[in-house]
Amino acid sequence: xxxxxxxxxxxxxxxxxxxxxxxxxxxxxxxxxxxxxxxxxxxxxxxxxxxxxxxxxxxxxxxxxxxxxxxxxxxxxxxxxxxxxxxxxxxxxxxxxxxxxxxxxxxxxxxxxxxxxxxxxxxxxxxxxxxxxxxxxxxxxxxxxxxxxxxxxxxxxxxxxxxxxxxxxxxxxxxxxxxxxxxxxxxxxxxxxxxxxxxxxxxxxxxxxxxxxxxxxxxxxxxxxxxxxxxxxxxxxx
Amino acid sequence: xxxxxxxxxxxxxxxxxxxxxxxxxxxxxxxxxxxxxxxxxxxxxxxxxxxxxxxxxxxxxxxxxxxxxxxxxxxxxxxxxxxxxxxxxxxxxxxxxxxxxxxxxxxxxxxxxxxxxxxxxxxxxxxxxxxxxxxxxxxxxxxxxxxxxxxxxxxxxxxxxxxxxxxxxxxxxxxxxxxxxxxxxxxxxxxxxxxxxxxxxxxxxxxxxxxxxxxxxxxxxxxxxxxxxxxxxxxxxxxxxxxxxxxxxxxxxxxxxxxxxxxxxxxxxxxxxxxxxxxxxxxxx
Numbered sequence: 283x284x285x286x287x288x289x290x291x292x293x294x295x296x297x298x299x300x301x302x303x304x305x306x307x308x309x310x311x312x313x314x315x316x317x318x319x320x321x322x323x324x325x326x327x328x329x330x331x332x333x334x335x336x337x338x339x340x341x342x343x344x345x346x347x348x349x350x351x352x353x354x355x356x357x358x359x360x361x362x363x364x365x366x367x368x369x370x371x372x373x374x375x376x377x378x379x380x381x382x383x384x385x386x387x388x389x390x391x392x393x394x395x396x397x398x399x400x401x402x403x404x405x406x407x408x409x410x411x412x413x414x415x416x417x418x419x420x421x422x423x424x425x426x427x428x429x430x431x432x433x434x435x436x437x438x439x440x441x442x443x444x445x446x447x448x449x450x451x452x453x454x455x456x457x458x459x460x461x462x463x464x465x466x467x468x469x470x471x472x473x474x475x476x477x478x479x480x481x482x483x484x485x486x487x488x489x490x491x492x493x494x495x496x497x498x499x500x501x502x503x504x505x506x507x508x509x510x511x512x513x514x515x516x517x518x519x520x
Numbered sequence: 521x522x523x524x525x526x527x528x529x530x531x532x533x534x535x536x537x538x539x540x541x542x543x544x545x546x547x548x549x550x551x552x553x554x555x556x557x558x559x560x561x562x563x564x565x566x567x568x569x570x571x572x573x574x575x576x577x578x579x580x581x582x583x584x585x586x587x588x589x590x591x592x593x594x595x596x597x598x599x600x601x602x603x604x605x606x607x608x609x610x611x612x613x614x615x616x617x618x619x620x621x622x623x624x625x626x627x628x629x630x631x632x633x634x635x636x637x638x639x640x641x642x643x644x645x646x647x648x649x650x651x652x653x654x655x656x657x658x659x660x661x662x663x664x665x666x667x668x669x670x671x672x673x674x675x676x677x678x679x680x681x682x683x684x685x686x687x688x689x690x691x692x693x694x695x696x697x698x699x700x701x702x703x704x705x706x707x708x709x710x711x712x713x714x715x716x717x718x719x720x721x722x723x724x725x726x727x728x729x730x731x732x733x734x735x736x737x738x739x740x741x742x743x744x745x746x747x748x749x750x751x752x753x754x755x756x757x758x759x760x761x762x763x764x765x766x767x768x769x770x771x772x773x774x775x776x777x778x779x780x781x782x783x784x785x786x787x788x789x790x791x792x793x794x795x796x797x798x799x800x801x802x803x804x805x
Contacts, residue, residue, distance in 0.1 A: 294687070445614055445615070446619070446714070447659055449657075449717075467657075468657060471658060473715060482717035484658045497719065497721075
């Protein structure tokens with residue numbers, strides 16, 4: 283699968299697989315996020331056109347450059363270096379997209395940091411703080427999903443899953459409190475991750491869309507959970 | 521006594537905490553190249569607290585940094601004055617109170633290492649990575665800084681819980697990593713946090729990069745699947761890392777989450793005994 287490889291000072295910062303379409307820009311909803319004020323919100327797009335890939339500038343303020351040349355629309359070849367702003371970063375297009383490093387990256391100059399084999403070195407430079415902010419901005423969480431009570435007795439009609447982990451059970455720490463002597467203290471835990479919400483069944487019986495859940499299941503919009511006498515609908519943030 | 525029966529009796533001695541039991545194994549090895557083991561692990565199974573630190577700075581400094589950091593975290597969370605919060609999770613923050621407390625302990629350990637490095641010229645520039653897990657009430661809180669990792673294994677799947685704070689080198693053949701975050705290098709540090717619900721049959725792995733750079737993830741998964749017993753898994757993983765070169769110190773903690781005794785009787789009846797019920801030491805081979 284072809285990839286876009288975000289590099290800074292010839293070091294790989296992030297690798298994004300391009301399936302049909304990928305976008306580059308400042309806003310967090312892009313595939314490749316470049317958090318620099320000179321970059322437009324949605325700066326450029328890479329998409330499949332037949333058996334090859336094409337980059338298109340999305341009317342950006344400061345332009346898109348491929349191998350140093352400003353382009354509005356151009357076919358990409360393996361190893362092409364895309365730039366969307368000045369600076370030490372580059373985005374390399376890797377057509378083969380093997381597991382290893384890209385052709386472009388392999389040709390890059392070796393890193394300045396010298397270390398013996400197996401040695402771990404520490405890079406302390408202010409620019410890496412900016413890098414970290416960059417990475418973090420790419421992972422900005424979306425709005426929280428909710429559990430809507432469809433049936434059964436609960437103290438609320440809707441529960442927001444904005445915590446990292448939300449528990450359904452009899453425990454005092456539970457978000458959705460189950461009542462009754464035989465109810466488990468922790469029946470289900472719903473954990474939020476970059477990939478979505480995962481329900482982990484801890485004790486007792488839980489069904490999702492009428493199917494028993496044995497261990498873990500990724501929740502999809504509209505899923506109906508049945509746990510401890512409650513029927514709850516999982517709704518992603520609109 | 522039949523091995524299976526011995527195993528069952530042994531498993532009864534594993535740690536019971538808040539309705540769940542943990543069985544723990546761990547091992548640290550200097551490796552084949554280094555002279556000093558700068559890795560440290562700490563096990564507090566009774567409290568559900570586990571820490572791996574991988575010191576940087578060379579020789580005695582790296583060793584000191586990892587030990588200072590590990591001890592500071594454990595002291596903060598298990599000391600007599602430690603105020604361990606219970607539940608009441610979600611109300612305000614994004615993380616459970618326990619997770620926030622773990623993060624705070626890691627940030628404090630950063631100050632300890634930083635102060636020590638600043639006031640003692642012999643240890644200028646020392647630092648350490650850390651990965652720590654605090655398990656209670658079926659949720660594991662994970663905090664990490666650097667390139668030591670945590671994994672969750674369940675049903676033959678190995679899931680990475682941490683993302684290294686390092687820049688992957690552009691040169692694929694160059695066996696080095698450059699940390700962009702470590703404890704002790706700056707007065708303040710960002711700690712990455714995550715929470716993962718755990719259930720019986722799950723395994724948590726904490727390890728230094730000496731393991732992950734020598735042993736492919738698929739092998740780690742296969743070893744857990746095959747052996748199932750935490751101490752045997754730890755020993756085998758270290759052996760494999762040594763066999764593959766052992767260029768760095770190697771450290772691993774394996775934590776098995778177990779169900780109640782009747783669940784174990786039905787699902788875990790295996791002819792292997794072992795494990796460290798409540799090991800407090802951190803020997804470096």
